[in-house]
Amino acid sequence: xxxxxxxxxxxxxxxxxxxxxxxxxxxxxxxxxxxxxxxxxxxxxxxxxxxxxxxxxxxxxxxxxxxxxxxxxxxxxxxxxxxxxxxxxxxxxxxxxx
Numbered sequence: 001x002x003x004x005x006x007x008x009x010x011x012x013x014x015x016x017x018x019x020x021x022x023x024x025x026x027x028x029x030x031x032x033x034x035x036x037x038x039x040x041x042x043x044x045x046x047x048x049x050x051x052x053x054x055x056x057x058x059x060x061x062x063x064x065x066x067x068x069x070x071x072x073x074x075x076x077x078x079x080x081x082x083x084x085x086x087x088x089x090x091x092x093x094x095x096x097x098x
Contacts (some may be wrong), residue, residue: 004031007077007084014088019095031078034062038071040095047071055094057087 011033012024025034037047044063051057051073062072077084 004078007079007081008033010081011075011077011084011088018088018092021095022091025072031076032060032074033077035059035073035075036071037073040098042071044070047073050094050098051091054097055087055090057090 008027012026015022015024015035021039023036023039025036027033037050040047040050042050044061048061051059051061060074062069062074075087
């Protein structure tokens with residue numbers, strides 16, 4: 001649990017510092033963190049292309065949860081920190097290339 005909490009704290013600080021246009025929703029008892037990409041102003045298909053083809057990540061699209069989930073993605077933080085850091089590096093590069 002402590003490791004997950006540290007990964008969540010790291011992710012929050014990273015997004016605030018490096019990708020402030022992507023907001024993190026604080027998780028409540030899970031290792032899946034919701035990320036709000038609506039600040040990027042992308043359509044659903046554009047967001048999917050950004051995540052899958054540009055950042056080369058496989059996150060859970062919020063759209064699978066219905067209209068309220070559109071513009072959101074879920075990321076699993078139950079992983080080694082190095083994996084999370086690499087994922088965020090790839091995401092940052094993809095977002096900055098928009």
